[in-house]
Amino acid sequence: MFQTSRISSCVLAALLGIAGAAQAAEPIRIGMIDGLSGPFANAGQAVVRNLQYAIDRINAKGGVRLPEGARPLALATFDNKQAVEESLIALRQVTDQRIGFVVQGNSSAVAAALIDGIEKHNQRTPQQRLLFLNYSAVDPTLTNDKCSFWHFRFDAHADMRMHALTEVIKDDASSHRVYLIGQDYSFGQQLARSARAQLGSKRPDIAIVGDELHPIGKIKDFTPYIAKIRASGADTVITGNWGNDLTLLVKAAKEGGLNVKFYTFYGNGLGAPAAIGEAGVGRVRAVAEWHPNTGQGVSNSPSDAYYQAFRQRYPQPEDDYVHLRMHLMIEMLASAIEKAGSTEAAAVARALEGARFRNAFHEATMRADDHQLLQPLYVSVMRKTADGSVRFDNEGSGYGFKTERYLPLSQTALATSCKMKRPS
Template sequence: MMAVVAGWALAQKGEVVKVVRIDPLTGLLGPVGVNQDKSYKYFAEKFSGAGNPAGVKFEFETIDNKLSPAESLNALKAAIDKGVRYIAQGNGSSVALALVDAVNKHNERNPGKEVLYLNDSAVDPDLTNSKCSYWHFRFDADTSMKIEAMSSYIKDSLPDVKKVFLLNQNYSHGHQVAKYAKEALKRKRPDIQIVGEDLHPLAQVRDFAPYIAKIKASGADMVITGNWGSDLALLVKAANEGGYTGKFFTYYTGVTGTPTALGKNGEGRVYQVAYGHYNMGGQAQKWLDEFKAKYNDDMYTLAIPRIFEMLGAAMAKAKSTDPVKVAQAMEGLKVNTFNGEIEMRKTDHQLQQPLYITVWQKADAKNPYSPENTGMTLVPVKEYPNYVSSTPTGCQMKRPG
């Protein structure tokens, strides 16, 4: 037995590393999880063997958590019981916060069986501040970073915006979007008036017409929302049907369902802040086109290839697949990826990366990729490099030993 364990700890060519993602595959937000499940499988194959410097083989599966923190904890236990050491998750910061706490406790109680948690989409800043953990690494940009870029763009490029309505999902992520948006706009555009603020239940609202009526009555010329999945798709559908002609500033316009809900509407009025977009060019574009040909679907979670790039590089550096050693190797690690050099900040395990502002426009020769075959696309209008999009952290990390 000792010989097997010792051999396992050396990252060898052909060694299998299993990654399990805990996320919804059913319910209103299921389509997002299904898309990302395909993306993980696609990139696990791409980055296996000769696709990573450690030569390991990645295997992947998703456990459906129905977007429930309680179900997620059951899924985590099931994965750990099967010997899985690498967990991924992204949809829902409430789930992320529950998983961080559970992974911390498990690792403290089970030395030698530690688990690493790879966060591809949960953006609550607390995850790399007051709740930061040695065992958690975030590959998306957090809300403080996204709002920093968003508010800079509003300040520099949208002087006509005077009245803003904040509409968000009623859980930790939605609360943080509203909080950081108010702080940043007060600092950068004190002339902007917040004319309304609303929180609605996560993945439960099927008709946003009453919210649109409220937004129109407020006189808002822009809505800022962190909504995702059906909660954004149904919101923009209601805005189209209700004749709201103001601007939207979003995180997730490009995500499953929303491009179709927008259709030809919203041209030049709907913005997105993100760490990637549909017209990146180069390697990312090749992946997007190949994914669409393979799955007849649009790949938008570009954090996923970064997870595999970082894991492969860290395992090669550590000469091991042991999560303790891999975590240590990933701290401060720099990797050249599809849009330049990115760095996993050692202080808080928050990936430092560029951010892009894009706007919904007709697809053309320069920006040809059309999500959900709408004839429309997200056109980049501003890029903020790593050092601009970075925000400070208050993380006081406890490291093993």
């Protein structure tokens, strides 16, 4: 017994020593540029929680292993107030601080500006190049016509997400009249085009009875928009709205008694389930790479364990917004740095190309052609936890989401028009 305890103590001391050495080493800094104030602050803060959680998991294992020794990851945040100019100012702060990795996602307009800014910086300053990891900016052009060697996207782009949603609408015999509503910037505009094209191909009998774009983050009362949707006779609404623009939209729909189905990109969090409440049961759908109830019915589900670990770290209901893709992004970055044996941007980028991720309940591949992550997608429908159809609710609302359609990786991959220019 004494010998076993002594060995265990020695192993523990060794592990603590490894972790301590990593913490003492110079950290590998990751600069997050996103909205941490203003109307979309809740979305930005949700990102911080997810990134910090993933970073802490890497550091708890000893950090990132490099030839000169293990180094921890560290997150630095820069509030861009959801504006392009503020984002470019933040990018200059990142380069001034010699941070080698930039992450961003909540705005495709911002992402496009960062890609352009990083391209120019890397050409001017090849000895201090940056790598851009995108967790949520889903305009398809970012990995098509505007693809960049220095940019990697870890979320399914809008056409991929729309493909998943329209696969469900295609088989919904009760859908005949569709209303499109979105935010008036590159993402919202592309989403409307994608919805029209895909519905036209899969369900040419469906009529598009409304196509509305509204100012992003400016509308406080969506009642007039709900009135337009009702007047159109729509039975189905498709929206890519996110953050408060989605919450206020579905809240107005609930208060106005609008009896339609909502097909959303982000309807499973940031206040949306609570805002729409009982009216959303069986009617609100969301698409994502994962959701908390994917493991329902599976004994000792790894998915359940993963979700419960996050909730243990962040127990407050308002903090219940888990982004698997962000955790995956940090893990793939750490693995790529280790494979490259370096933090130099080009070396890490080459290590990321074609990289694969796999855990007990998810798989993904970073396509080298366009730096678009390929992964499964779930379309889930809102349910009430009290009726026993879902195990976990969202944000303490009493409402959760149940898988309606699962698309494996092979069915979510779409062709790319990217013509990648790689550095010599």
